[in-house]
Amino acid sequence: xxxxxxxxxxxxxxxxxxxxxxxxxxxxxxxxxxxxxxxxxxxxxxxxxxxxxxxxxxxxxxxxxxxxxxxxxxxxxxxxxxxxxxxxxxxxxxxxxxxxxxxxxxxxxxxxxx
Amino acid sequence: xxxxxxxxxxxxxxxxxxxxxxxxxxxxxxxxxxxxxxxxxxxxxxxxxxxxxxxxxxxxxxxxxxxxxxxxxxxxxxxxxxxxxxxxxxxxxxxxxxxxxxxxxxxxxxxxxx
Numbered sequence: 001x002x003x004x005x006x007x008x009x010x011x012x013x014x015x016x017x018x019x020x021x022x023x024x025x026x027x028x029x030x031x032x033x034x035x036x037x038x039x040x041x042x043x044x045x046x047x048x049x050x051x052x053x054x055x056x057x058x059x060x061x062x063x064x065x066x067x068x069x070x071x072x073x074x075x076x077x078x079x080x081x082x083x084x085x086x087x088x089x090x091x092x093x094x095x096x097x098x099x100x101x102x103x104x105x106x107x108x109x110x111x112x113x114x
Numbered sequence: 115x116x117x118x119x120x121x122x123x124x125x126x127x128x129x130x131x132x133x134x135x136x137x138x139x140x141x142x143x144x145x146x147x148x149x150x151x152x153x154x155x156x157x158x159x160x161x162x163x164x165x166x167x168x169x170x171x172x173x174x175x176x177x178x179x180x181x182x183x184x185x186x187x188x189x190x191x192x193x194x195x196x197x198x199x200x201x202x203x204x205x206x207x208x209x210x211x212x213x214x215x216x217x218x219x220x221x222x223x224x225x226x227x228x
Contacts, residue, residue, distance in 0.1 A: 099214040100215075
């Protein structure tokens with residue numbers, strides 16, 4: 001049973017527009033969420049995170065929003081650039097338990113067209 | 115500085131063969147993790163080391179999988195009597211802190227079992 005779900009396998013946007021990647025989770029024990037970016041033949045790279053005590057975290061062009069009641073988070077990229085084209089993984093963990101164990105979604109392939 | 119490195123990058127094994135996958139974490143990183151990423155899936159946690167101690171091996175799929183980190187630095191993931199279902203990318207990650215903390219991933223080893 002997938003505890004972290006990324007229901008869109010792919011997303012295509014125009015350069016300069018907003019990219020919105022979505023993630024849902026089912027485990028109510030998760031209280032810390034991360035986004036990783038992965039280029040082909042490379043390992044995932046940490047992008048941004050958010051604790052459940054917040055509902056928004058911003059870092060440059062990247063903003064993550066968390067809706068705890070809906071068990072939903074989203075990553076916004078504004079403006080999108082061709083170099084953002086990659087697979088984006090949503091991950092979650094329980095900081096009170098095995099606080100090292102990340103549970104990943106299946107990923108969303110983002111393509112930013114010039 | 116050097117990131118996490120893994121070798122070999124690609125490994126083809128015949129069913130029944132034993133394989134050994136190596137991970138060189140970032141120097142000084144206390145924590146080391148192994149993940150398995152099947153095709154079209156997100157990474158799945160296999161095991162966690164804090165220095166040389168294997169604190170969690172709950173994700174290892176069977177007793178054919180064995181991991182070690184004898185000197186608290188380099189780690190080896192060994193798979194005995196490989197099966198076709200073992201075909202996946204094996205990712206290693208390291209973290210400066212114990213347990214929690216940003217995990218930095220290596221490029222992975224793609225294992226194909228024929």
